[in-house]
Amino acid sequence: MAYSRRQKIAIVDYGMGNLFSVKLACERVGLEAFIVNKGSDFLKASALILPGVGAFGEAMDTLNKLNLIEPIRNFIDSGKPFLGICLGMQLLMSESEEFGLHKGLDIIKGRVIRFPLQDFEGGSKVPQVGWNKIFKPDYKPKDEWENSLLKGIKEREDYIYFVHSFYTIPASKEIILSLTSYAGVNYCSSLQIRNIFACQFHPERSGPTGLQIYENLAILLKTHQRVE
Amino acid sequence: MPEQNIRVIARLDIKGPNLVKGIHLEGLRVLGKPEQFARYYYETGVDELIYMDIVATLYGRNSLLEIIKRTAKEIFIPLTVGGGLRNLADIKTVLxxxxxxxxxxTAAVKNPNIIKEAARKFGxxxxxxxxxxxxQDDGRYLAFVENGRGHTGLDVFEWAKKAAELGAGEILLTSVDQEGTGLGYDIxxxxxxxxxxxxxxxxxxxxxxxxxxxxxxxxGKANAVSLASMLHYGFFDKSRIGNDFSLEGNTEFLKSGQRFSKIEPADLMTIKNFLVKQNIKCRKL
Incomplete structure (x- = not known):
């Protein structure tokens, strides 16, 4: 019976960032996770996670070299759940201004820009390193999070862990799921479009609040499987 | 008041299998098993953890890997690891x-370019x-290595600027003079x-x-505070009873049940409540 089959999460390894905390967070909520660096391995996955910490240009080069760009596109086209975390969110955009202009995966129209430079004395430090809150854009339905991986997260109350100097500006404001306030800007801290969920923060480093997001993924996958 | 949320970080100095604590980074006392302290801090709301293998530079070994692996399975907040990491391969192993x-x-002082290379490779x-x-007697601050024993001749402020320019993401700034004394940070x-x-x-x-x-x-405009003794002595009793700590190192202090008088132990809840009361923003569970 298909229902008893364990869900497998593929975590894309392209040499950037701590994949192991992502894997351990998946395992903590009962998901089987494996780390992959070959596009052919995506086929057996019920969900794909693109994590990442590091430089945008370098990441795109590596994805290219490892021939992972088409498999990522194909996976997203398949309609199965896809998660982009931190750099993995930024890479979905059209372009980034990090160390010169770089083309992204262009799966979501939008740009990646740096936090404005502040004076060091009293200004916000860049990178943002630490805990912050998320909230809903005022033009979005109040109950939108209920149908997303953010279900159960309390806006403007729960703390989530962020580490980044750059943030995304999606061309369509409609896909923004949450905003966060830092260095004088309200920026997109998570987005959702079709089967894509992407977040600038690190759910796997955000204590019980972050694990709730992985828990929600596990629940989503169960539902998904029933539909199949 | 700072606009940003301030992080409260628990620093665990590790020697072999044990959590230790010294004064001025020397005279180490064994306190217990690092994983137990780490788990307790995680559950009570610490924002990050630092594991420092404080003898690794001196003996060229790294005994931390097993402890890191066990910790990472249970603790879902950022974990920083240091001590004796010499090159990109060592960094990769720890990550x-x-x-x-x-x-x-030490590695960055010997070869500042490692900062650039590591930042490019790992972010x-x-x-x-x-x-x-x-x-120093003349009022200057100089940077040291190997727990304050190795002289580098580098001016702290110049070195901090250079490290940031080369791509460091954060600076962990230790006042060796104040370390372990309980007399306050060097503001x-x-x-x-x-x-x-x-x-x-x-x-x-x-x-x-x-x-x-x-x-x-x-x-002092710190963006985060790192604590050891205050937290460790707070958790001390719980861990001491029935703890199967290894006999490696100076365990006399542990067995004696003494306290260190300059330190007023506090748990994380007390610390966070205090900070919020002072209008300092921080994460509370």
Missing amino acids: RSGADKVSLN SSTIVISIEAIK DLTKKVAESVPIPVIANGGAGKLEHLKEVITE
């Missing part, structure tokens, strides 16, 4: 064991530069470094009571 960031001191935010500062040192670099500065060394945390955040 692959479950650390999120690495802290470099700036992964690279924390640890600076051990000792105040002047912290303020001057914090105002010299665009990246976050973690103040370390000297916390003995709650008031010290407030001082280093408001006057």
